[in-house]
Amino acid sequence: MGTYIVRRLLQMIPVLIGSTFLIFLMVFALPGxxxxxxxGERACPEAYVAKFTQDYHxxxxxxxxxxxxxxxxxxxxxxxNFYGNSVLHELAVRFPTTLRLAVIAILFxxxxxxxxxxxxxxxxxxxxxxxxxxxxxxxxSVPIFVIGALAQLIFGIKxxxxxxxxxxxxxxxxxxPGLVLGSVSVAYVARLTRTNLxxxxxxxxxxxxxxxxxxxxxxxGLHTLRNSLIPVVTYIGADFGAxxxxxxxxxxxxxxxxIGSFIFRSISQRDGVSVVGAVVMLVFVYLLMNLLVxxxxxxxxxxxxxx
Amino acid sequence: MAVVSMLAAACSGGGGTSSAAGxxxxxxTVRGCTPQNPLVPANTTETxxxxxxxxxxxxxxxxxxxTAAPEMDLAQSIETTDNQTFTVKLKQDRTFHxxxxxxxxxxxxxxxxxxxxxxxxxxxxxxEPIQGFDDLQCPTTDTKCATQKPAADKMSGLAVVDxxxxxxxxxxxxxxxxxxxxxxxxxxxxxxxxxDPKAYEAKPxxxxxYKFVSQxxxxxxxxxxxxxxGQWPGHTDKITYRIYQSTDAAYADVVANNLDATDEVxxxxxxxxxxxxxAADRNLTAKEGVIQVAAFSPVDEQLKNPTLRKAISMAxxxxxxxxxxFLGTRAxxxxxxxxxxxxxxxxxxxxxxxxxxDQAKALYQQSGGYQGTLTLAVNGDGGHKPWADATCNSIxxxxxxxxxxxxxxxxxxxxxxxxNRELKGMFRYGWQMDxxxxxxxxxxxxxxxASSNYFNYSxxxxxxxxxxGNTAKTSxxxxxxxxxxxxxxxxxxxxVPLWSTTRPVIWSTNVTNVKVDxxxxxxxxxxxxx
Numbered sequence: 001m002g003t004y005i006v007r008r009l010l011q012m013i014p015v016l017i018g019s020t021f022l023i024f025l026m027v028f029a030l031p032g033x034x035x036x037x038x039x040g041e042r043a044c045p046e047a048y049v050a051k052f053t054q055d056y057h058x059x060x061x062x063x064x065x066x067x068x069x070x071x072x073x074x075x076x077x078x079x080x081n082f083y084g085n086s087v088l089h090e091l092a093v094r095f096p097t098t099l100r101l102a103v104i105a106i107l108f109x110x111x112x113x114x115x116x117x118x119x120x121x122x123x124x125x126x127x128x129x130x131x132x133x134x135x136x137x138x139x140x141s142v143p144i145f146v147i148g149a150l151a152q153l154i155f156g157i158k159x160x161x162x163x164x165x166x167x168x169x170x171x172x173x174x175x176x177p178g179l180v181l182g183s184v185s186v187a188y189v190a191r192l193t194r195t196n197l198x199x200x201x202x203x204x205x206x207x208x209x210x211x212x213x214x215x216x217x218x219x220x221g222l223h224t225l226r227n228s229l230i231p232v233v234t235y236i237g238a239d240f241g242a243x244x245x246x247x248x249x250x251x252x253x254x255x256x257x258x259i260g261s262f263i264f265r266s267i268s269q270r271d272g273v274s275v276v277g278a279v280v281m282l283v284f285v286y287l288l289m290n291l292l293v294x295x296x297x298x299x300x301x302x303x304x305x306x307x
Numbered sequence: 308m309a310v311v312s313m314l315a316a317a318c319s320g321g322g323g324t325s326s327a328a329g330x331x332x333x334x335x336t337v338r339g340c341t342p343q344n345p346l347v348p349a350n351t352t353e354t355x356x357x358x359x360x361x362x363x364x365x366x367x368x369x370x371x372x373x374t375a376a377p378e379m380d381l382a383q384s385i386e387t388t389d390n391q392t393f394t395v396k397l398k399q400d401r402t403f404h405x406x407x408x409x410x411x412x413x414x415x416x417x418x419x420x421x422x423x424x425x426x427x428x429x430x431x432x433x434x435e436p437i438q439g440f441d442d443l444q445c446p447t448t449d450t451k452c453a454t455q456k457p458a459a460d461k462m463s464g465l466a467v468v469d470x471x472x473x474x475x476x477x478x479x480x481x482x483x484x485x486x487x488x489x490x491x492x493x494x495x496x497x498x499x500x501x502x503d504p505k506a507y508e509a510k511p512x513x514x515x516x517y518k519f520v521s522q523x524x525x526x527x528x529x530x531x532x533x534x535x536x537g538q539w540p541g542h543t544d545k546i547t548y549r550i551y552q553s554t555d556a557a558y559a560d561v562v563a564n565n566l567d568a569t570d571e572v573x574x575x576x577x578x579x580x581x582x583x584x585x586a587a588d589r590n591l592t593a594k595e596g597v598i599q600v601a602a603f604s605p606v607d608e609q610l611k612n613p614t615l616r617k618a619i620s621m622a623x624x625x626x627x628x629x630x631x632x633f634l635g636t637r638a639x640x641x642x643x644x645x646x647x648x649x650x651x652x653x654x655x656x657x658x659x660x661x662x663x664x665d666q667a668k669a670l671y672q673q674s675g676g677y678q679g680t681l682t683l684a685v686n687g688d689g690g691h692k693p694w695a696d697a698t699c700n701s702i703x704x705x706x707x708x709x710x711x712x713x714x715x716x717x718x719x720x721x722x723x724x725x726x727n728r729e730l731k732g733m734f735r736y737g738w739q740m741d742x743x744x745x746x747x748x749x750x751x752x753x754x755x756x757a758s759s760n761y762f763n764y765s766x767x768x769x770x771x772x773x774x775x776g777n778t779a780k781t782s783x784x785x786x787x788x789x790x791x792x793x794x795x796x797x798x799x800x801x802x803v804p805l806w807s808t809t810r811p812v813i814w815s816t817n818v819t820n821v822k823v824d825x826x827x828x829x830x831x832x833x834x835x836x837x
Contacts, residue, residue: 034719044429045758047445051427084345084508093524149555157563164563165556167549168525255556257525265341268688270719 005291012287019283020073020276021066027272028062034082034270056082056273069276078277082269087277090262095281097169098258101250102243104171104178105185109236113186117193117232118225124198132194136187148180148253165255177254181247185239192235196228203227226300233300237293241286332531332543333836335818337829338557338569339527339548345508346519348494349421349430354828359548360491361824362529362831364513365537367395367414368489372833375649375743375825377486380537381409381495381514383471385488390480390778397471400536403497404518411473415465417496419443423460430492432758433741436484438464438476480778482785486649487742516541516832525550541832542820562586564815570829572811574690577634586813592635593810595827596645596740598748599637600802601683601698605763607731609677613800617659618670619681619733620803622705623698624662629806632694636811640804643748643796647825650745650786655793656804664705671706680709682732686718691735698805725761736761736802743825745789749773753801764801 035049035058044052053059057068072079078087120132139147155176156164166173200206201224209219248260259278266274297304342356348364351357369380379385383396401409420426422434423443434440439462446455464476477484487493495514500507511519516539517529527548531541549566551557555573560566562585570593576582583590601623603610610616625639638646642655658666683699685691692714699710713732715721724730738759740747750773751757755765769792776788796802812829814821820835 045432047424047431048427048429050445051425083341083343090524152559157559160563164559164565165551167565252553253556255551255553255560257550257552261552268717 005295008291008294012284015287016280016283017070020070020280023276023279024066024069024272025062027267027270027275028065030267030270034058034272069273073280078280079273081266081274081277082271087274090274091259091278091281094258094262097166097174097256098244098260100169100171101174101178101181101247101256101258102240104174105182105243105247106236106240108179108182109185109189109239113189114193114229114232116186116190118197120190121194121197121201121228122220124201129194132190136190139183139187144180144184144247145249145253147183148177148250151176151180152253166257167255169256169258174256177247177250177256180253181243181250185236189232189235192232193228196231197224200224200228230297230300233296234293237289237296241282241289244285245282332541334545334547335543335567335831335834335836336547336549337567337831337834338561338571339550341524341550342527344429346511346522347428347500347504347508348496348513349417349433349492350428351491352429357491357826358828358831359527359529360494360513360515361828362515362517362541362546363511363519364491364494364515365401366489366491366493366495368485369539370489370743370825372822372824372830375647377489380489380539382488385485387484390482390484390780391477393475393477393484394468395473395475398536399471401514402534402536403495403514404512404532404534405497405499406534407497407499409495409514410470411467413495413497414493415467415473416501417494418465419461420496420501421492422462424457430490433487433490433492434462436477436479436481436487437462438478440464440478479774482777482779482782483742483744483746486744486782490742517546520545539832542835546831546834558582558813561813561815564817566815567818568812568814568821568829568831568834570810570812570823570827572813574634577636577811580635582811582813589816589821590811590813591821591823593812593823593827593829594638594645594647594825595808595810596647596743596825597737597808597827598640598643598645599735599737599805599808600640600643601733601805602736602762602802603800604728604730604732604734605761606728610732612674613798614670615674615677616800616803618667618674618706619702619708620659620800621661621663621667621670622702623803623805624701624705625660625806626662628694628697628701632697633806636809637806638809640806643793643802643804644745645740645748645807647827648740648743648745648748649782650789652745652790652793655790656797659797659800660804662701667705671708677708680711680732682711682713682730684713684715684721684724684730684732684734686716686721686735687714688717695735728761728763740826745786745793746773746776749789749792749796753796762801764799766795766799769795769799 035044035052057065069079081087081090116132120129123129152164155162162176163173166177206219206224209223245260248264251258251261263275263278339358340355342351342359343353344350344356346356346359348360351360365380367380367382367385368377371378381397381401383398385393385395387393397409397411403409418434421428422431422440424445439459442459443457443462445457465473467473497512499512516532516535516537518532520528520530528545530545554571557566557569557571558573558576561569572582576585603616629637629639641653641660642651644651683695685695692712695712699712702708702710715724725734738748738752752759753764753769754760754773755770772788772792772795776785776792779785779788810827812821812823817837818834819837820833822830822833824830
């Protein structure tokens with residue numbers, strides 16, 4: 001187990017290097033000059049352009065720029081963005097907010113999604129099943145900005161139950177956006193759980209367990225559900241990574257100062273250093289989540305072993 | 308002898324009674340956005356930083372909120388006899404937030420630093436009129452000053468006479484220099500700035516009614532400076548500029564009274580004036596010093612004919628587009644100048660900017676027409692496509708000329724293409740003024756070789772009239788000359804005016820006295836708590 005984790009961690013290094021390089025190339029390939037447009041509707045003064053170009057090595061070939069970047073990266077320095085701020089600091093400020101938002105959304109997915117899925121799966125073909133199916137279809141088909149804006153209008157502005165926007169990113173301020181953000185995934189998790197549960201309930205081993213006289217709770221909870229959760233855990237793991245990438249739409253509606261809006265702004269500013277820095281962090285989160293999911297497989301299904 | 312009139316500093320908009328120092332004015336929160344650069348005044352040329360600088364810094368002059376006329380702020384007087392040598396006398400009781408007095412050398416040193424090319428400040432071009440500016444620039448062949456430092460690091464046109472007096476010499480006569488000195492870039496800098504610019508960037512020190520407290524990813528906070536002795540003190544004790552990611556979130560917060568003011572309203576709320584009922588009795592529509600024009604490509608041979616340009620201009624139904632597409636947030640332009648400024652002349656563009664399908668058709672026939680498809684280029688990141696489509700349709704329906712909108716991914720791309728003269732057909736161009744004078748809408752854009760002259764426009768007559776305005780003895784005379792220059796544009800039509808911008812502003816039920824300045828920016832220091 002220990003060697004497996006170490007091996008996986010070592011594998012991350014080439015992935016990180018490869019992904020930073022690709023992102024760097026992509027940002028570099030975007031049309032337009034990062035300096036143009038920094039001076040409103042006018043052309044920037046030559047001296048300003050010159051200093052800016054020099055400070056950020058914009059006149060060097062992309063490989064040289066990348067070299068500068070990696071040189072800093074190995075020292076744990078994510079560089080300085082076009083606002084003159086340390087990218088590491090910018091990310092550190094936003095990371096807790098995004099993490100809180102993602103945790104709320106994921107908890108919502110796990111509790112409500114799996115709960116609804118089990119409820120529907122156990123009563124296949126009866127009204128709870130229909131309710132969950134229709135409900136999840138509805139949520140999946142409505143775009144998230146509609147759900148977000150509606151939730152904000154109803155619960156924030158009209159009823160005043162929740163804060164309208166997030167000002168400092170506390171748990172309470174992020175509750176409503178977190179639920180909005182998790183809503184689509186809740187629907188997917190519910191459907192995924194239901195389908196897998198229904199399938200596994202027909203499996204031979206469940207019949208055997210019943211024939212042996214094993215209680216309903218144990219046969220379903222311990223055996224069937226554990227087996228059914230493997231695809232669900234995979235989905236939730238990947239989703240957590242995606243949520244950490246920031247929920248650009250939700251963050252904009254509720255004015256959450258997180259990673260998503262930071263990446264959005266940086267891309268529109270051609271601020272390559274910020275984009276790459278944020279993506280490095282995201283890739284890292286993704287890889288960690290992947291590892292965690294793989295380890296969870298082993299816990300859910302003893303037949304899967306990492307030794 | 309042209310002495311800038313010293314208006315009595317009575318209660319004018321931002322001024323008025325100051326609440327007793329000691330903190331009874333309460334605190335307000337207003338919409339802010341992330342400044343592009345650290346808040347060094349001469350490095351701030353964009354809106355987000357400017358919002359904060361309006362409270363942090365004071366300049367020699369202050370623009371009257373209602374008339375845009377310059378009023379003396381840090382200056383006691385600015386005098387000149389020839390529009391080329393100006394004597395500036397300072398008030399002796401004004402201080403920076405660190406307690407040091409604002410003296411003549413704080414201006415001279417700051418301006419020399421700002422104009423010195425190796426410092427690479429964004430607003431360095433504002434100092435161009437001052438004698439010796441060129442000596443502070445890099446040799447022309449080398450924009451980086453890598454091989455050769457500029458010839459000097461002090462402009463010969465600036466001289467300290469005594470602690471509270473200095474003189475400015477300009478290369479050419481500039482009759483509206485005093486009016487220009489109200490722009491952010493001309494703010495003085497305290498002695499501590501020159502010792503450690505980095506420390507200043509982390510904690511800017513100005514001479515304005517509010518001093519800097521903190522800045523992070525979500526908020527910029529300023530608090531009232533109790534030592535401020537100027538005529539426009541702040542009313543509230545603390546102003547927080549809360550950074551918003553989107554217009555909608557800020558709007559929702561103001562409607563719900565969680566935010567005290569915003570100057571942006573989402574498009575959806577403009578429909579049927581929804582915003583005016585959402586924020587009934589707490590809204591206003593501000594005129595801005597911003598104008599949009601449609602420019603003709605200098606490299607499109609077919610468009611060289613002014614008659615054809617006039618035909619195209621007359622085929623654009625401005626009133627209809629501003630009403631239908633902009634939902635009243637734009638006003639049709641009858642001039643190349645925004646209506647909030649000194650020297651604006653209503654109707655300067657005359658019938659050329661008036662929608663007249665019959666005459667447009669006649670002129671189009673007369674001009675020989677345009678072969679192929681006329682294109683109109685706009686940037687895709689500024690919400691320009693709807694009006695561009697409407698404009699194209701207007702041209703198409705009136706002249707029978709096929710017109711297509713080209714959308715670039717973003718403004719940067721469009722600007723690059725404009726700079727490299729790659730665009731054929733027409734393209735959009737916007738201008739946000741730096742100082743409220745008609746001259747600011749002419750010189751930087753249409754003078755031969757000007758920095759923002761993307762149209763290769765060059766007219767000796769126009770340049771001559773600009774100069775005549777700059778040497779004029781009085782501001783009335785100067786404005787008359789500049790208005791004549793504008794008439795040359797009517798003849799040549801390098802661009803055609805489309806509309807000027809207005810800004811919807813709303814505020815919460817907790818505050819009163821929300822006003823906007825000639826730039827369309829909220830006068831944050833004047834806002835009062837109920």
